[in-house]
Amino acid sequence: MTDIRVLSDEAQFRAHATVFRRAMHWGPPSDDDWKVVQPSYEPDRVLAAFDREEMIGTTQSYASSLVVPGGAVVPHAAVSRVGVRADYTRRGVLTALMREQLSSLPDPVATLRASEGRIYGRFGYGLAGRWRTVEVDAKRAVIPGEMTGRVRMLDQDTADKLLPELHEALGLSRPGQISRWPGWWARARDRKSVAENSVTVVHSGPDGDDGFLTYKVTEEKDFKHRMSIADFExxxxxxxxxxxxxxxxxxxxxxxxxxxxxxxxxxxxxxxxRVVRTKDVFDEIWLRLVDVPRMLQARTYGAAEPVVIGVRDRLLPANDGCYRVSPDGAERVEEQADLTIPVDLLGAVYLGDTTFSQLAAAKRISGTRLRDADALFAVDRKPYCGTFF
Ligand SMILES: CC(C)(COP(=O)(O)OP(=O)(O)OC[C@H]1O[C@@H](n2cnc3c(N)ncnc32)[C@H](O)[C@@H]1OP(=O)(O)O)[C@@H](O)C(=O)NCCC(=O)NCCS
Incomplete structure (x- = not known):
C-alpha cells in the first residue's frame, strides 16, 4: 500500500535526493553535492511515496512564475525529481504521487522536463514547447556592422552575484519563460565551477546591463574548438x-x-x-493546466468567431466542462462543445507550439470550428523557456 507524505526536514530531503538519483542511475549525493542540492528543497513542495517506512518514490516542485501568450505572468510549479525505486516500478507509485501533487499544488499551472515522452500524457501534461539546437560555423560567420553596445567579461564571483539580479531585472516577456528560484542559481553556480572554463559575459546598452551569456569552449582536436552556450538572455x-x-x-x-x-x-x-544549421529539435516544456478556467482566462486570444471547447480531465475532474473562448477572453458555459480535447492536448496548444488543426489531422481530437480555434490560440512567437531544471 503506497503512502504519500509531504517531507519537511533535511534528513528526509537528502533521502529524497538519494531515491531520485538512484532512479536516474546516479549515485547518492556526496556531502559536497548535498551543499549544492539542499537549497533546492523548499518545504511544503517535496513529496515522497512510502512502503511502510521505506521511501520508494519522489517528486517535488519549485515555486516559480510562467509567461503566457499575451504577456501575463502566472504562478507556476516547476516539477522535478520524479523517480520511483527500480524494485517498485509499474505498480502505480508514480500515479499516486502525481495524483497527490496535482491535487495539492497552489499554482494554476505546472511544467516539467520529461526523461521519456510516454510518461506524462496520462497525468495531463502535454508537449507545449520545443527547442532547436543550432550549430554556427564560426569561421564562416559574418555579421555585418559593429556592436551598438559593450560586452564585458566577468570573473566567476562577480557573475555569481550579478546574474540572479540581472536575470530578474531583464524581466519575463517570452511566452514559456519562467522565473528562477534561489536553488536554481545554486545548481547553475555548481555546474559552472565544475566546468572551470565556463565564462560569463554581460552586455550593456544605453540604459545599462541588458543581456548576458554563459559559455564554455572545448578543444576537440588540433586547435579545433567548439563553444557551447549554456545560458543566454x-x-x-x-x-x-x-x-x-x-x-x-x-x-x-x-x-x-x-x-x-x-x-x-x-x-x-x-x-x-548556411552558416547556421539545425542539428536537433527536442521537447522542452511539458505543461499541465492545473486550474483550466483560470489559465484560459490568463492568456489573450486572436481575432476569430468564438468557439466552445469541451475539456476532459480524468485526474482533476473540476476542470471537466465547456469553455467559450473568444477574442475577449474565456468563460465556463453550459453549451454544446464545438470540439472536445483532453487536458494534456489543451496544454500542448496553450502556448502555441501546436494547433487544434494539427491535432485533428493526427486524429488526436475531433470536432468542428478548428480554424477558428487555431486563430484564437495563434501566437506571434513560439514558446521557449530557456531555463533547464
Ligand atoms: C518513470 C517512472 C517515475 C514511472 O514510475 P512508476 O511508478 O513505474 O509508474 P506507474 O506504475 O504509476 O505507471 C503509470 C502508467 O504509466 C506507464 N509508464 C510509467 N513509466 C513509463 C515509461 N517510462 N514508459 C512508458 N510507460 C510508462 C505504466 O506502464 C503505467 O501504465 P498503465 O496505467 O497503463 O499500466 C519510473 O519508471 C522511474 O523512476 N523511471 C526512471 C527515472 C525517470 O525517468 N524519471 C522521470 C524523470 S522526468
Whole structure:
C-alpha cells in the first residue's frame, strides 16, 4: 500500500535526493553535492511515496512564475525529481504521487522536463514547447556592422552575484519563460565551477546591463574548438545581436552550439544563412493546466468567431466542462462543445507550439470550428523557456 507524505526536514530531503538519483542511475549525493542540492528543497513542495517506512518514490516542485501568450505572468510549479525505486516500478507509485501533487499544488499551472515522452500524457501534461539546437560555423560567420553596445567579461564571483539580479531585472516577456528560484542559481553556480572554463559575459546598452551569456569552449582536436552556450538572455534586439557578434568573433572557435526557440531569427544575423544549421529539435516544456478556467482566462486570444471547447480531465475532474473562448477572453458555459480535447492536448496548444488543426489531422481530437480555434490560440512567437531544471 503506497503512502504519500509531504517531507519537511533535511534528513528526509537528502533521502529524497538519494531515491531520485538512484532512479536516474546516479549515485547518492556526496556531502559536497548535498551543499549544492539542499537549497533546492523548499518545504511544503517535496513529496515522497512510502512502503511502510521505506521511501520508494519522489517528486517535488519549485515555486516559480510562467509567461503566457499575451504577456501575463502566472504562478507556476516547476516539477522535478520524479523517480520511483527500480524494485517498485509499474505498480502505480508514480500515479499516486502525481495524483497527490496535482491535487495539492497552489499554482494554476505546472511544467516539467520529461526523461521519456510516454510518461506524462496520462497525468495531463502535454508537449507545449520545443527547442532547436543550432550549430554556427564560426569561421564562416559574418555579421555585418559593429556592436551598438559593450560586452564585458566577468570573473566567476562577480557573475555569481550579478546574474540572479540581472536575470530578474531583464524581466519575463517570452511566452514559456519562467522565473528562477534561489536553488536554481545554486545548481547553475555548481555546474559552472565544475566546468572551470565556463565564462560569463554581460552586455550593456544605453540604459545599462541588458543581456548576458554563459559559455564554455572545448578543444576537440588540433586547435579545433567548439563553444557551447549554456545560458543566454537578453532584454532587446541590440543586446541579442551584440552578444552573437561577440561569440562569432572569438579567436580559435570553430563551431558554436546553442539551444534556441523554433522561430529564433539567428539565421538572419549572418551574410550567409548556411552558416547556421539545425542539428536537433527536442521537447522542452511539458505543461499541465492545473486550474483550466483560470489559465484560459490568463492568456489573450486572436481575432476569430468564438468557439466552445469541451475539456476532459480524468485526474482533476473540476476542470471537466465547456469553455467559450473568444477574442475577449474565456468563460465556463453550459453549451454544446464545438470540439472536445483532453487536458494534456489543451496544454500542448496553450502556448502555441501546436494547433487544434494539427491535432485533428493526427486524429488526436475531433470536432468542428478548428480554424477558428487555431486563430484564437495563434501566437506571434513560439514558446521557449530557456531555463533547464
Ligand atoms: C518513470 C517512472 C517515475 C514511472 O514510475 P512508476 O511508478 O513505474 O509508474 P506507474 O506504475 O504509476 O505507471 C503509470 C502508467 O504509466 C506507464 N509508464 C510509467 N513509466 C513509463 C515509461 N517510462 N514508459 C512508458 N510507460 C510508462 C505504466 O506502464 C503505467 O501504465 P498503465 O496505467 O497503463 O499500466 C519510473 O519508471 C522511474 O523512476 N523511471 C526512471 C527515472 C525517470 O525517468 N524519471 C522521470 C524523470 S522526468
Amino acid at each position: 537578453w532584454a532587446n534586439d541590440d543586446a541579442w545581436r551584440d552578444l552573437w557578434i561577440y561569440v562569432t568573433r572569438l579567436d580559435l572557435v570553430d563551431q558554436i552550439e546553442d539551444d534556441v526557440s523554433l522561430d529564433d531569427p539567428v539565421t538572419w544575423l549572418f551574410e550567409d544563412p
